[in-house]
Amino acid sequence: MRLFVSEGAPGSLPVLVAAGRAPGRSELLISTVGPEECVVPFLTQPKFPVLQLDSGNYLFSTSAICRYFFLLSGWEPDDFTNQWLEWEATELQPVLSAALYYLVIQGKKGEDVLDPLGKALTHIDHSLSRQNCPFLGGETESLADVVLWGALYPLLQDPAYLPEELGALRSWFQTLSTQEPCQRAAETVLKQKGVLALRPYLQKQPQPSLPEGRAVSNEPEEEELATLSEEEIAAAVTAWKKGLEGLPVLRPQQNPVLPVAGERNVLITSALPYVNNVPHLGNIIGCVLSADVFARYSRLRQWNTLYLCGTDEYGTATETKAMEEGLTPQEICDKYHTIHADIYRWFNISFDFFGRTTTPQQTKITQDIFHRLLTRGFILEDTVEQLRCEHCARFLADRFVEGVCPFCGYEEARGDQCDKCGKLINAIELKKPQCKVCRSCPVVKSSRHLFLDLPKLEKRLEEWLGKTLPGSDWTPNARFIIRSWLRDGLKPRCITRDLKWGTPVPLEGFEDKVFYVWFDATIGYLSITANYTDQWEKWWKNPEQVDLYQFMAKDNVPFHGLVFPCSALGTDDNYTLVKYLIATEYLNYEDGKFSKSRGVGVFGDMAQDTGIPADIWRFYLLYIRPEGQDSAFSWTDMLLKNNSELLNNLGNFINRAGMFVSKFFGGYVPEMVLTPDDQRLLTHITLELQHYHQLLEKVRIRDALRSILTVSRHGNQYIQVNEPWKRIKGNEADRQRAGTVTGMAVNIAALLSVMLQPYMPTVSATIQAQLQLPLPACSVLPTDFLCTLPAGHQIGIVSPLFQKLENDQIESLKQHFGGSQAKVSPNPAAIETVTTPGPQQIQMLMAEVTKQGNIVREMKAQKADKNLVAAEVAKLLDLKKQLALTEGKPLETLKGKKKK
């Protein structure tokens, strides 16, 4: 036998391990040849490794070579090994070779590499954890382990690519990697160069094309049904039979909610939205909505839950906005606080308290923390060179300066952070700085400021992170961000600003300054709690009893995971620190970004005007939640998901289940006599419910939504196969069967109503009212599937839950919210679609034109800054243009209008 290998061919890894198994290993000759040599005479493309047998035949498939060595050692093939090997060849290899190519040849990193692989790695992890064995085939290592380990080793040997949340996969991989034959093979093939050792081979390969359908989505997929053991079935049936008695005792509601010793106390915060703007859908899904799902879930688990949020109100942006609108900063805050509160109320966000940061409590707590830091020597004083715009006659806050990033050269870097490379910037380091308001070049002036001495606190921080991070459920992006900050080393951070609108600095010589929002915004959570209850310290100075969950978009990670913990640790005051830091990626709008100034995207206050119910918005936003990678809002996709998942899957199932009870059994749940088939279904649903719990405990909100849809798909299939509408017309046995199926189905519907509660609270309540679900079953979600609608239970009146979204409705919304992208199109067909708008849309645009017109007139009357006026005028012209296009007026008239 002769084995041909080529430098860097990943297939050599499993082959070398398997070869160790075969008797008579000495007869195996190994030849290393160039990557382009065609060893197998009949194959056009070179392939490696190849085994030439003594008969002259060639084995050119890595799995087949491994299989051959195993067969020589006396191993017998079995169905499950075959299944793993087929899966490896058809499912894993395409995504894995793409990932390796991205990493080694294209130099991509992190999630770009891992993303295509996510599903496959999860599949292995689930299989391992489901069967609860150390190896794929059970207690001992076999062919499937060798082949899969060998395929994955080059990538996963770098711990950065071995996802921490996939515990079963990790331990399987680590067990194999420490075995001697594997270590030897790894040494031979990778030569301690890691994945880069594959370069000579991979660069001769054509670029792999990814299979389709790998975009972020919860595409409905028929889940592979798990293997059920007798014990699992027995346990599920026993639990089911307990019925309502299986429910835990309801814990009484307290007001205010305070931590209770011996209970799980969950404190949930959502990043405080900045007050000067209306939040867009990305802001909503990024924090408040995600946190809301978790808070509702937490209450369903009967955990003692407090969910807080509020508006972040201090800072330059507020001052500027106030100037723009001719109001005082306080008036601006009052106005926008109400707008925010209204939007969240419409979206059904279940805050226990929605507060604000401009309160006496904020001043008190911030100043207290500052004093403690000061007396403990964690505050430095320094003179700062600061940018001052002489034209606008003020020091420029970071976000009012733009320029070229000193690190990556990005042209539109902000004064505090570069959007492109994410590095923090000191505004004066910006190249070619510009005042964002008047575009003139600011000058550097010096001013005395206070700094938080982060380097001095770094040791405490690392100690805390060392205790908190391992094994925790922080999202991978949060870990990554914190890790890279620590790697670059912490620097003192300025915590004061030359402003009026902020928390005053209680120190002599700093009377005319305020705290920088970075220092005091995260303290907002504490002060908001203090406004909710005077016993706020029971939540915030109680790390032993309180689990703190903080939700945010990834740009907020440094303040929650690093700056605030440093401040809190420096006070020696035993503050409750974040235990679960949950950060989302960004949500884009169609193909671009949300942009208030360009009028692109849907903003919180507009969602209500679309006529689409809040629960549909919630569903779709959660369905595309940017969990793990950026995702995009798309109108067409929203229509599709509403019509397929909600209407045809979930709505259809729940409605049919209820209708059968009403139509065939007079509204009373029939007797259920479970057959083995029903018991299996019951068990599958129990397992899916448990999966849902596992996911939500790890705050995998989007994935858990998929579990709900899977349960409903099981339900639909069950009805479809058993056809109760036919059996009801048959003999006694058939009618009994129809009864059992209907009873099971309506109980699944009841379970779904509770599982759905965190996601779609109104729809959930509607289902529960239709089914007359007993109250205790509505507010608790146990880990088992219980029969909560026993035989004889009378249900209410059943009606459809969802409405179809129509194409023309969605098209007109798409046009309306498209901003500038949608309007100037050289494509005549596209213009044609714009000329058939709904009258509703024209009306909306007209209203907006009038509104914008008033703004411009007002500003001119007040002799506001010329540039600001110009910006508003541009917006007005833009709107007029949109309106003209929507009304179908030719572009020529439009140009004429513009000149006036």
Next chain:
Amino acid sequence: MAAAAELKLLEKSLGLSKGNKYSAQGERQIPVLQINNGPSLTGLTTIATHLVKQANKEHLLGSTAEEKAMVQQWLEYRVTQVDRHSTKEDAHTLLKDLNSYLEDKVYLTGYNLTLADILLYYGLHRFIVDLTVQEKEKYLNVSRWFCHIQHYPGIRQHLSTVVFVKNRLYATSH
């Protein structure tokens, strides 16, 4: 041909009585076999191998270690290479390679018919029916092998017979 339909054909050619239920998974419609009260099996070649054992025709999986490994290699080739292509133009390289491989072979593993021949025949059928007379002559060894398998008792069933011309028309063209 949908995978479930193909498995039904295979069942019949193996002489198995009907009774297995198949569902399809995901975008690529991967077949799933639900075994009574047991775990399910996923994947065309996995299920096919299982069916052969169910029919007690293990010889179709090869008798020596070498044959067994080769059968599985060609089954893998079927699902990774053959199934990846959509038109006969795409499949050009594939047919060329196979043609060269089959030059000195009666069956894929040598002298015995195996499951690999059956599934490769099913998988290639959609390309071969579209070949012109000239192309069939170009891939002469594939044609000979294909014609042989399609006349093997019980394999072809309702699939159309592909006609091959016995005498060469383009003898000098390649």
